[in-house]
Amino acid sequence: MGRAALAVLLSTCLATPAAAQLVPALNSRPEATAKVDTIPPARDIAYPGTIQLTVDASDVTRAIFRIHEHVPVPHPGDFVLLYPKWLPGNHSPSGQINKVAGFRATANGRDLKWVRDTLDVYAFHVDVPQGVTAIDVDFQYVSPTAGNQGRIVATPDMASIEWIANSLYPAGYYVRDIPIQASVIVPAGWRVATALRPSGQIGNKIDYPVTSYEILMDSPLIAGAHYRRFELSPKVALDVIADNEPELAAKPEQIDAHKRMVDQALKVFGAQHYDHYDFLLTISDYLGGEGLEHHRSSEDGVKRGYFIDWDHHLTDRSSLMPHEYTHSWDGKYRRAADLWTPDYRTPMQDTLMWMYEGQTQFWGYVLAARSGMLTKQDTLDAIASTAATYGPGTPGRVWRPLEDTTNDPIIAQRSPQPWRSWQRSEDYYSEGQLIWIDVDRIIRQQSGGKKSIDDFARAFFGMRDGDYGELTYTFDDIVATLNKVLPSFDWRGYLQRRVYAIAPEAPLEGITQGGYRLVFTDKPSNWTKVSEMVRKTGEFTYSGGFTVGHDGKVSSVLWDSPAFNAGITIGSEVLAVNGRKYDMDAIKQAIKDAAGSGPAPELLIQDGDVYRTVKLDWHGGLRYPHLEKVGKGEGTLDALLAPR
Numbered sequence: 001m002g003r004a005a006l007a008v009l010l011s012t013c014l015a016t017p018a019a020a021q022l023v024p025a026l027n028s029r030p031e032a033t034a035k036v037d038t039i040p041p042a043r044d045i046a047y048p049g050t051i052q053l054t055v056d057a058s059d060v061t062r063a064i065f066r067i068h069e070h071v072p073v074p075h076p077g078d079f080v081l082l083y084p085k086w087l088p089g090n091h092s093p094s095g096q097i098n099k100v101a102g103f104r105a106t107a108n109g110r111d112l113k114w115v116r117d118t119l120d121v122y123a124f125h126v127d128v129p130q131g132v133t134a135i136d137v138d139f140q141y142v143s144p145t146a147g148n149q150g151r152i153v154a155t156p157d158m159a160s161i162e163w164i165a166n167s168l169y170p171a172g173y174y175v176r177d178i179p180i181q182a183s184v185i186v187p188a189g190w191r192v193a194t195a196l197r198p199s200g201q202i203g204n205k206i207d208y209p210v211t212s213y214e215i216l217m218d219s220p221l222i223a224g225a226h227y228r229r230f231e232l233s234p235k236v237a238l239d240v241i242a243d244n245e246p247e248l249a250a251k252p253e254q255i256d257a258h259k260r261m262v263d264q265a266l267k268v269f270g271a272q273h274y275d276h277y278d279f280l281l282t283i284s285d286y287l288g289g290e291g292l293e294h295h296r297s298s299e300d301g302v303k304r305g306y307f308i309d310w311d312h313h314l315t316d317r318s319s320l321m322p323h324e325y326t327h328s329w330d331g332k333y334r335r336a337a338d339l340w341t342p343d344y345r346t347p348m349q350d351t352l353m354w355m356y357e358g359q360t361q362f363w364g365y366v367l368a369a370r371s372g373m374l375t376k377q378d379t380l381d382a383i384a385s386t387a388a389t390y391g392p393g394t395p396g397r398v399w400r401p402l403e404d405t406t407n408d409p410i411i412a413q414r415s416p417q418p419w420r421s422w423q424r425s426e427d428y429y430s431e432g433q434l435i436w437i438d439v440d441r442i443i444r445q446q447s448g449g450k451k452s453i454d455d456f457a458r459a460f461f462g463m464r465d466g467d468y469g470e471l472t473y474t475f476d477d478i479v480a481t482l483n484k485v486l487p488s489f490d491w492r493g494y495l496q497r498r499v500y501a502i503a504p505e506a507p508l509e510g511i512t513q514g515g516y517r518l519v520f521t522d523k524p525s526n527w528t529k530v531s532e533m534v535r536k537t538g539e540f541t542y543s544g545g546f547t548v549g550h551d552g553k554v555s556s557v558l559w560d561s562p563a564f565n566a567g568i569t570i571g572s573e574v575l576a577v578n579g580r581k582y583d584m585d586a587i588k589q590a591i592k593d594a595a596g597s598g599p600a601p602e603l604l605i606q607d608g609d610v611y612r613t614v615k616l617d618w619h620g621g622l623r624y625p626h627l628e629k630v631g632k633g634e635g636t637l638d639a640l641l642a643p644r
């Protein structure tokens with residue numbers, strides 16, 4: 001080695017001293033290879049030809065959906081078919097590609113070579129030979145056969161048939177530019193409900209007219225043996241499929257409440273962004289629950305008893321159909337510009353979910369109260385519960401701004417979390433609701449009662465009657481519309497503070513300056529009682545900091561609470577209370593007895609094969625949230641909940 005070579009070596013070593021010292025010199029050091037995306041990006045051009053799609057949904061015994069597609073191809077060579085990945089309404093990449101099986105592509109009866117894209121496993125590259133103008137594609141959507149695989153979508157009595165889980169589409173086009181003619185095959189004797197109107201039926205095969213791939217994906221079906229349809233308005237219907245005939249027995253006054261809910265929504269929003277609208281309600285103990293919005297329909301899945309055990313389905317009545325219906329305006333028609341995508345491969349951004357879901361959550365409860373779907377007292381109790389959850393029940397407010405929780409559909413995809421109150425979750429729904437209650441309070445107070453959030457809704461959602469495309473918006477558009485309704489207020493600053501900044505205090509002014517205050521008493525509200533009953537759980541979030549099932553399994557622990565300090569976690573099982581076998585009455589009594597200077601409850605806890613006796617150091621007794629009226633006369637919250 002000469003001097004010059006040594007100098008070069010030294011300078012090389014000196015230039016990257018850190019890299020040279022971090023790993024042993026002997027270690028191999030690969031270079032990154034370039035990642036090349038070979039999937040054509042979506043373009044706003046007409047797709048040449050019409051796809052024919054047939055979904056055979058008749059094998060409900062095995063819950064296997066058999067799909068056939070006849071796909072015109074524009075050119076020979078590499079042709080890419082995509083399975084929908086980013087699902088509207090889920091706000092996340094939750095398409096179940098793991099349940100696509102049996103993929104086969106043929107042309108004129110001969111198998112074609114295909115390979116999956118390894119950078120995007122939702123994409124199939126098919127090698128199209130010269131002279132071939134259309135290919136045939138077959139695959140199965142092997143839907144979940146047990147709850148731990150995902151939502152059950154087929155039972156012996158009904159099926160939830162979502163085209164978006166049962167089709168592939170060509171890459172390179174806006175989905176609104178792809179023509180498709182779809183057909184479905186259901187078990188003999190079943191009825192089908194959907195926003196689509198059939199063009200024909202032979203036996204159990206129903207054909208639908210040519211539409212765009214986007215509209216088809218937005219128009220799922222429910223099908224089943226037990227079916228009833230109720231007209232709610234000239235353009236809106238409630239289609240019900242149930243496990244059995246008795247579950248269809250809606251009382252006239254129950255249907256009237258749904259009619260009033262539709263009527264109250266139209267009074268708020270004005271224009272309708274559909275030609276007709278179908279609530280697709282499934283009532284089943286076996287089909288997975290659902291609440292999924294579409295422009296011209298919604299998938300509303302509840303457990304048995306919706307009509308025949310009306311008193312115990314409070315949440316279904318407030319946060320399901322009034323919520324999903326509101327989405328036809330808020331979310332489907334008016335959609336955040338960064339959320340809107342031309343296909344289901346482009347990532348969605350959820351930054352304005354506090355508008356999309358937050359204001360929808362708000363209107364869901366308001367419409368439920370205004371229509372009588374929920375009594376005013378139950379609505380107030382529900383708001384009390386929300387106020388408590390996002391106030392003292394969310395210590396994670398000190399580190400995480402509400403805006404950051406809009407990433408949660410992508411971060412967590414609704415997987416169970418150990419410390420929800422600290423991690424926070426999709427809080428933009430219900431904390432969003434509290435913010436919009438306060439926005440209404442501000443508008444009412446500062447306009448001297450002349451205006452309300454109804455004026456905002458009419459201005460933001462009520463244009464272009466009959467348009468069921470998407471009209472996008474930005475943060476600035478929300479601020480501009482609020483400024484139009486009430487110019488004297490700093491809306492930009494308000495939303496920055498409430499949504500984007502860290503806000504340790506919950507936004508409760510809509511309540512506390514709207515005629516009520518949040519109080520805790522030792523008696524649960526009807527709302528809390530029903531929710532405890534439905535969840536088979538005791539609610540002690542504000543009485544020691546935990547919830548626990550009738551079976552003794554702990555289902556939540558409030559961060560930094562007495563339960564937290566006692567080392568109780570989700571997954572712990574309570575076996576005994578004060579030396580006696582655990583049951584719900586025993587734990588309630590022990591918490592009551594500990595009030596003031598009573599003895600702290602002793603809980604025998606099992607975690608794995610370890611048994612521990614812990615003391616729950618809580619002496620505040622049983623505490624449940626309520627809203628208490630302040631002063632006389634009507635507050636802004638009363639005015640908000642009154643029917644129009």
Ligand SMILES: [Zn+2]
Nearest residue numbers: 323327357360
């Ligand atoms: Zn929603």
